[in-house]
Amino acid sequence: MKVKRIMSNTATSDLDKAAAFYGEILGLELLMDHGWFRTYGSDENMTVQVSFGTEGGSGTPVPDLSIEVDDIEAALARFEKANVPIEYGPASEPWGVRRFYVRDPFGKLVNILQHE
Numbered sequence: 001m002k003v004k005r006i007m008s009n010t011a012t013s014d015l016d017k018a019a020a021f022y023g024e025i026l027g028l029e030l031l032m033d034h035g036w037f038r039t040y041g042s043d044e045n046m047t048v049q050v051s052f053g054t055e056g057g058s059g060t061p062v063p064d065l066s067i068e069v070d071d072i073e074a075a076l077a078r079f080e081k082a083n084v085p086i087e088y089g090p091a092s093e094p095w096g097v098r099r100f101y102v103r104d105p106f107g108k109l110v111n112i113l114q115h116e
Contacts, residue, residue, distance in 0.1 A: 003048050007039070008065060010106050017105035025078050026067065056101075056111065060088050063101060063111035072098045072114035079112075092116060 012018060015038050022028045028040035053062045069075045076090055079102055087109070089100030099113035 006048055006050060010104075010108060012106055014105070020082075021084075021104050025082050025084070026069075026075075057095065058091065058093060060101065061109060064108040065104075066111040066113060068113050068115070070114065072100075072112065075112050075114075076100060 010018075018038060018040070019030070022040040023030060026040075028042055030038060031041045032039040051066070056062045072090065076086070079086065079100075084102050087101040087103060090098060091100070092098045096116050097113045098116050099111055102110050102112065104110050
């Protein structure tokens with residue numbers, strides 16, 4: 001048996017908040033819309049990963065979700081323009097990433113990162 005895909009699911013009563021955060025700010029494409037369940041994604045090939053930790057590094061809490069981007073400064077500008085509070089960073093970490101934390105509209109702590 002081989003794991004082909006891992007999907008993160010979040011319960012919400014307001015799907016439009018997901019569209020604004022994950023679709024408009026992060027630029028993910030709406031891949032599936034059943035009306036009651038929407039999936040956002042990208043056509044990028046990604047490595048299947050599940051992470052576990054006692055902290056998020058540099059004394060931060062463990063994020064609920066990590067999203068790697070190709071341009072951290074552009075991502076930061078999008079979140080700032082949308083008035084999404086930055087909870088940590090931006091910071092260049094000793095393990096070779098530049099990152100910042102935000103909360104999505106559902107309270108999930110999201111680590112936005114780029115490898116340096």
